[in-house]
Amino acid sequence: MPLHSQQNPNVETIADKARWMRKRAMEMVFAKKLGHLGGDYSATDILATLYFGVLDFDPKSPNWAARDRFIMSKGHATGALYTALCAAGYFPEDWLDTYMGPGSKLNGHPNRNYLPGVEANTGPLGHGFPIALGIAIAGQISGATYRTFVLTGDGEQQEGSNWEAAMTAGHRRLSNLTLIIDRNRLQQGARTEDTAGLDPLDEKYRAFGWEVIKVDGHDHAALLDTLRAPSATGKPRCVIANTIKGKGVSFMEDLAKWHHGVPNPDEYEQAMKELA
Template sequence: MAHSSNVIAHPNDPVPVIRDRALWMRRRAFKMVYDAQLGHPGGDFSAIDAIATLYFGVLHYDPKQPELPGRDRFIMSKGHATGALYTALCAAGYFEESWLDTYMQPQSKLNGHPNRNYVPGVETNTGPLGHGVPVALGIAIAGQITGANHRTYVLTGDGELQEGSNWEAAMTAGHRKLENMTLIVDRNRLQQGAGTEETNSLDPLDGKFRAFGWHVEIVDGHDHEALFTALSAPCKGRGKPLCVIANTVKGKGVSFMENQASWHHGVPNAEQFDTAMKELV
């Protein structure tokens, strides 16, 4: 793999790089799920474009110094989408690609949910939904108090927003005017087994965040340029936390996976794997 690099300074036009990384991440994540016969490929594929935009266009970090004090923080609250997270960390240079071959195997560092004790670049252990936004809130408050320049980003699934802890955190972030905090909502409108609006309606999601004191941007969650523009916008002086609602497609990029709730945790057979690899070009 030719993607590992120290990404402290980004190119002037990172969109081609982001697009390249996102395609590699999809192909590699799907192979990981196929080899392990475990995973959450539908959610991986809806979130990959936002995560690739962060790591290869927006975040400031040094993979050789994962605990660098001035780094930006990224919390993957949607902790089951580890195919997306691990491939990003690998492509960013945090660990060798050979690690990906061990995905979900006994004693592998790459578990079904990320563990910061095993994986460099993971800021906090996630998996129980509703925990990531409160953790990101605490990090952002600490940065506000100390006057730090780093920014805190957190990505949630939309079904995850049915957890009340997220709204307690959202209320506090708005109250404290945490302009250093950005929440990305992977709005694919599907959760395990059904649509979000069938389960517990979230709309109008943008209006709810605005009512809690957030600045809201709604973007195509697979448009790398739109994602980059929204996520890299200066935060100083905004006076509000930022919520980016990324409208996405579960299973984006593979025809038989797209908009299918069954691929929340579906795993491919050999024929499906071959079909996906032909489509992901």
């Protein structure tokens, strides 16, 4: 049996983990003057819910065959991913202090060759979703019981590879596949709708043969109910999680400059007070 399972998820525990993840990510990025806090913080509540309420996995046996698979397609948001993996028990907390340092296993983009719990190397946007598609197809063919989850950014939806994956998943009725879109409506330097408009995103996925659900991406209870639920239609599931870039720190919220901004000392102190 896995060490972590979704038998008794607790919303308060998920909220506590999310607060810790935000604080540690802030410490990591401030220390190294590198990172993507805005996208980390829009995704934190999603990751906390997945790892502490949804996914079946065993950090002591990362390659356990029956584990659920999670792909972090928005691979630049490593502050959120690494803190989630650490909190879930995949590696000791002192590894976080090496973030983006010389020889660190915690690169700017996740690397499965270095870090337990990472299913695929990601970072170049548009790669993770097709990888998740392949994993889900393998599960469908073999009759495996695991589920596959993939988190993409919304700006990432402008990559054509995602729509090839969406078309194939709909055609194959991959009910074991859940795509989560971090819909913070901002990408590097601008709003998504000013760059290459995505709306109506829900109607596009339905047209490709997907079951689509919209959810508040910072509401742990709503995320838990949505992500734990199996497909009701026998189709792949697209969860559009409406989020706020920089969520949790007042001066960072909904601003494109925090895509890869680093706080100065005064901003850091204010942020840590707000995240306490």
